[in-house]
Amino acid sequence: MIIESTMKAVELLFSFDSEIYTIIFLSLAISLLATATASFFGTILGILISISDFKLKRFTKKIVFTFMGIPPVVMGLVVLLLITGPFDGMNLLFTKSAMYIAQTLLVLPIIVGNIIISSEKTQKKILETATTLGANKYHKITLLIKEIKPFILMSVILGFSRALSEVGAVMLVGGNIKNDTRVMTTYIALNNSMGEYSMSIAMGIILLLIAFVLHTLLARFRGDFYD
């Protein structure tokens, strides 16, 4: 049965079925957009938290690290309650925008947390050296960003992996509507529940291929840094 379903899945992929490719495109588009937004704000936040001294720093870091592991379905629930509660008037429920918001919030702590960890490891010596060479705060922040660039790229890739592979949040706030808010993971979940394993396997193959490319990139950045 596994072999038969896999053969069917490969056939499906090469049949260039428009529904399948629309789903793949939507998944990639939303996850990329969410990761880009989270990366922009996450990098700034992560660096600011790591280089600043403030009263609730330890507590803030604990919150960030806790949210790094939040189950997607819980994040979906939080966004669902927000868009059907205080932001009800914006009509976001079961829209691509809601999926984008949920994924952005899911990825943000991953980027912030990873940047805090990597930045705190290296920043003290780098910032101390820059200070003795006459660098001001702006120079120090730009230097730090350049020095931890491989870690930032690794965080972004990890964040994108998380966005692309999560199912709980997009299912709750997007509703898995055909030709509208259906993405790869919700498509797999739906077909799985209906016993259409070949469809699920086809999407699984695509997800695995994307994961392979991402982790090859990740390994390269790691290698660049540690060589």
Next chain:
Amino acid sequence: MIEIKGLVVRYKTVEFKFDDYKFKKNMISIISGRNGTGKTTLLKSLSSLIEYEGNIKVNGEITYNSQEPILFNRSTYENIVYPLRIRNLDLNLYKEKIDKYTRVLSIDHLLNENALKLSSGEKMKVSIIRSIIFNPDIVLLDEPTTHLDLESIVELTTLIKELKNELTFIIVSHNSSFVEELKDEEYRLGGNHVYS
């Protein structure tokens, strides 16, 4: 040039009390003392990298070169010109100087290499050149000979002697021949530290 008065530094679990002292301009002052007497702590206090009590009066720009050279992930050349870039200085005006210093310390062939891939000794040389290239008034060198071979120590001695009329050096080193070769004055530490 630098005057310390009533200086007390609490660093980790130790309290250091330093005798009052005046480091003079265009002199090579050696800070000596046994392990744990606060030599590095004093250099870090002078460059305001750690908090202290008492007075440190500094006349001019000061830079500190640590005993473990910290280089940035970029070429040797870009590391050397970093202090010039952040001051928006014209790099062309410093070309001759860069050529000279890198030649004296035998790292002129490494300018295009990534600095993180250099050996420890080469890293130290890059770090020292980066500390002096922008003409600070006072240069603090913490164990500059640590990773250097004998030939390199001679090269560094030559460079420091050449620059003595332009810069003021305060050096911590356990290398006695290096110290004897360069020393104009000595500030000896010891006995004034308490463990809490």
